[in-house]
Amino acid sequence: MxxxxxxxxxxxxxxxxxxxxxxxxxxxxxxxxxxxxxxxxxxxxxxxxxxxxxxxxxxxxxxxxxxxxxxxxxxxxxxxxxxxxxxxxxxxxxxxxxxxRGFTPCEENNWARTFHPYAPLVAGKRVAIIGHFPFAAAAMPDAAELNILERNLFEGDYPDSACEYLLPDMDYVFISGSAFVNKTMPRLLTLASNAHTVVLGPSTPASPALLHAGATTVISFASAHPARLEDGLAGRSLRGMYDAGARVQLSRA
CATH class of the missing domain: 3.30.390.100 (Enolase-like; domain 1)
Structure with a gap:
């Protein structure tokens, strides 16, 4: 078990x-x-x-x-x-x-464009996003459904407890890596097992273990420059945290 x-x-x-x-x-x-x-x-x-x-x-x-x-x-x-x-x-x-471990740099090292590559893939599909990403809806305008689930609710969001009811019927599910912190990640991956599931964000470990646990794609942030990252987060560098590292991804074959 x-x-x-x-x-x-x-x-x-x-x-x-x-x-x-x-x-x-x-x-x-x-x-x-x-x-x-x-x-x-x-x-x-x-x-x-x-x-x-x-x-x-x-x-x-x-x-x-x-x-x-x-x-x-x-x-x-x-x-x-x-x-x-x-x-x-x-x-x-x-x-x-x-x-x-096979991760490769994302084409765009830009967090605000995380969802844009999925726009043609989700056209006509049912989509759920765990976490309120303010730029997600505009990036995927042709999705048949776009359901945002959030613990700290914004207007139009579903409470995160709706995951038990919504995720099994979705075609694409995007999960913020912050779900590791509040311990909901294992359950969310189980609920989304029928979907193309993407775990994403700086809280996400760049580990193939997530693919074995049910994710289809993992998108993380990789850096080996602690001081440069602090400068980026403090606004002391032009491109912020992206001057200190790069978004990387790995998908199931």
């Missing part, structure tokens, strides 16, 4: 034991972790702390094995979980690791 934790455990266990954490940043929208092999990982910050924190002072995690910090991804305190997913991505989304 499989467990929802299997995907998390695989991502954590594959991290080499000799890589350590060199930086942690918890300000702003993204949680970021840099590692001793020049990796840097991001994950969406969810400041939801109903459960006790494991990492009361994140700076105390500096110097710890990256694999140990990655285990925080399984925490039910989502602030901890964001740090854990950033640690997972510091390894899996290191460009050398991602490219060695």
């Amino acid at each position: 499989t467990s929802p934790w299997d995907l998390y455990d695989q991502l954590i266990d594959e991290i080499p034991s000799d890589i350590t954490v060199t930086q942690i940043h918890t300000d702003g929208k993204w949680r970021r972790i840099a590692s001793s092999d020049d990796g840097v990982g991001m994950a969406f910050g969810m400041n939801v702390q109903s459960r006790p924190r494991i990492a009361d002072d994140p700076s105390e995690l500096i110097g710890r094995p990256l694999r140990d910090v990655a285990a925080l991804a399984k925490s039910w305190n989502f602030e901890d979980a964001g740090i854990g997913m950033a640690a997972i991505n510091a390894y899996h989304s290191h460009p050398e690791v991602a490219l060695a």
Whole structure:
């Protein structure tokens, strides 16, 4: 019998034991972790702390094995979980690791154009997007249905609990990698098993394990420039975070 934790455990266990954490940043929208092999990982910050924190002072995690910090991804305190997913991505989304596993750079290194390549593919199809991406609807105008599911609702969105009812009937499902942080990713992949399913965004590990778990395509962000990423996120470089890395993708054959 499989467990929802299997995907998390695989991502954590594959991290080499000799890589350590060199930086942690918890300000702003993204949680970021840099590692001793020049990796840097991001994950969406969810400041939801109903459960006790494991990492009361994140700076105390500096110097710890990256694999140990990655285990925080399984925490039910989502602030901890964001740090854990950033640690997972510091390894899996290191460009050398991602490219060695078959990931290739996306044609456009531009987040706002993530959905444009899918416009002809989704024409006349039923589409669901997990996460409110403000530019998605305009990029796919010919979809027969476009259903946006979101926990923090905007006008016209479905609440995220609608996934149980909507996803099994969709042709294309796009899932934000932030679903790893709130632990919904394994269930969303199961519900979307009949669809062409794309897991995307900087919170997404560049790992083939996601394909084995049910995704059709994985789109991640790979960087080996922690300082440059901080400059980009702070607005100190022309192209922002994309001066520090590139969007990469891998699909099932």
